[in-house]
Amino acid sequence: MGPRIRHAGPGRLGPGSTIRTRIALVYGAVFLVLGGVLLAVVNLLSRAGTEDQADSIARQAVVKPHPSSPGAWSVTHGDLTTFRAYQITDNVSDAASEEMLFWSLTALLMTALCAVAVGWWIAGRVLRPVHAMTAKARRLSERTLHERIAASGPDDELKELGDTLDALLARLEKAFDSQRRFIANASHELRTPLATQRTAIQVGLDAELSADDLLATKRVLLDTNRRSERLIEGLLMLARSERGVEEHDDVDLGELTREESVRHDVRADAEYGLVVRGNRLLLAQLVGNLVANAVAYNVPGGTVSVRVAADTAGRGALIVENTGPEMAAEDIPALFEPFRRGEGRDRMGLGAGLGLSIVRSVAEGHGGEVTARPGPGGGGLTVTVSLPVVDVVAR
The missing domain is CATH 1.10.287.130 (Signal transduction histidine kinase, dimerisation/phosphotransfer (DHp) domain)
Incomplete structure (x- = not known):
């Protein structure tokens, strides 16, 4: 019995944490940090500018033109007056800076709270399709796999997620x-x-x-x-x-095909030297099933052709062809399903209808593929198995 999957709440990543809350808090924190940096720079520059202005005002307050000589200057009331003028301007500058810092921080905190609220609202709007997909996915079971998420809206990441889930449901169905x-x-x-x-x-x-x-x-x-x-x-x-290939050997596809063809009294035109990496027993079963099916599902007096050669892509190609009854192209894919039998002299024989299913499974387990089409003239079947070749040895 497999492990149970524990579903979290809508938009929930873990205990006590939701994506919506985290987005809102991150949004507010980023705004707070950036706003704090901005206010710090503004306050520092403002304070420096205020000090320069205060010094200028203080100098104008204690230094005036001499009454008897317009081109001369004199200091009024002595050093005490000068000290008090500078002290007053410094106090005013400090008070202005403190007031500005206080109200700036207050405004920043208020705006940060507003940013958290806006982030909460925006996150809810953005995650609403995710909640809808989650709720619909929870209602699905093995009896309702025909249903789909059917995500709507713009072609964005959420739409891509919905389409991906629909494709997954289609494969599961x-x-x-x-x-x-x-x-x-x-x-x-x-x-x-x-x-x-x-x-x-x-x-x-x-x-x-x-x-x-x-x-x-x-x-x-x-x-x-x-x-x-x-x-x-x-x-x-x-x-x-279907479990996969566990043992790997270097198998000469041509030599293996000739050996299996001899068992069914069929001559194979097979190249030697096309080495496939895989399980020899499973590959022998693949070749044997193809040749046995070609012989069994044939017409009286028909022929069977078996060939092995390198294809245009440099892979090893096993081609088995017979001159059996005519078959429509749309009926061929069903032959690779378990317990499906074709027409032929051995239609009701001892076969279990698993031959081509095993062929497809073995080929895919070795990184290959199987294709089939009606034989020449529409009669019989031509099956091609393409397998990756790890080495080509000339003989």
């Missing part, structure tokens, strides 16, 4: 639907051989059953058992391929 279909199909595939076995056993319990009928019943049970084994092996192989 697809994964859940695929899982449901897989479970339903697997249940059906497993139930069919069990029902067959139960019927055969009931027939075999008949005391009046002849030796030939008993032999036929045993053959039915044996064939059904083999079908169940192949189904279970296919499911295990599919699970192993």
Whole structure:
């Protein structure tokens, strides 16, 4: 059982902290710091200017033109008067600076509070779409994955977030639907051989059953058992391929293809020296499934072609082609889903319908991709597996 996801409140980052509150406080703090720096500079410059003005006023108060000689100057009332004039101007300058500093700080604090309030309001407006997306996401469950956030508004970061969540929901919906279909199909595939076995056993319990009928019943049970084994092996192989590649070896794709093709009496035109880094067992399963499917889902007298060569991108390309029944291009993607079978002489054979699913899973686990298209003339199927090549060794 996985860990529980603990949801915080709307816009909440942690206990006692919301994004809206933090934005408002940061907005106010930044305004307070910048405003404080501005007021400090203004007060320092104002104080320096006030002192210069006070000195000038003091000099004009104690020094006047001499009455008997207009070009001469005299100091009035002596040094005491000069001292008092400068003292008065200094006191006035200090008082003016203190008053200015007091009211500046008061105005700064009041404006900072207003900045916090404005930041709170702006943060609420900005985070409102996030709250709406959060509330809608909480209502979603595996039964309502078809719903979407459907974020509206300008093409900004919030719209991008909503679109990203919608894309994630679409992938989750697809994964859940695929899982449901897989479970339903697997249940059906497993139930069919069990029902067959139960019927055969009931027939075999008949005391009046002849030796030939008993032999036929045993053959039915044996064939059904083999079908169940192949189904279970296919499911295990599919699970192993989807888990990822754990063991890595240098595998010659051409040599491996020739070995697997010989097992199905098919001649392969494969280049040697295209080395793929991966799990040899899984890669052999990939090649074997493709060749086996091409042989099984073919028409009587049809041909199977297997080729390995380097493609234009320098990757190793495995191409398997047969001349089976005609198939529409829009029906091909469904063949890579579990328990999907094509038309052919082995349509109802012992296959579990997992071959191409395993091929796709193994290819993707090795950093490759699988593409398929109708064969030449519209008949059969051409499957191409492209795998990254780590080395090309000439032989």
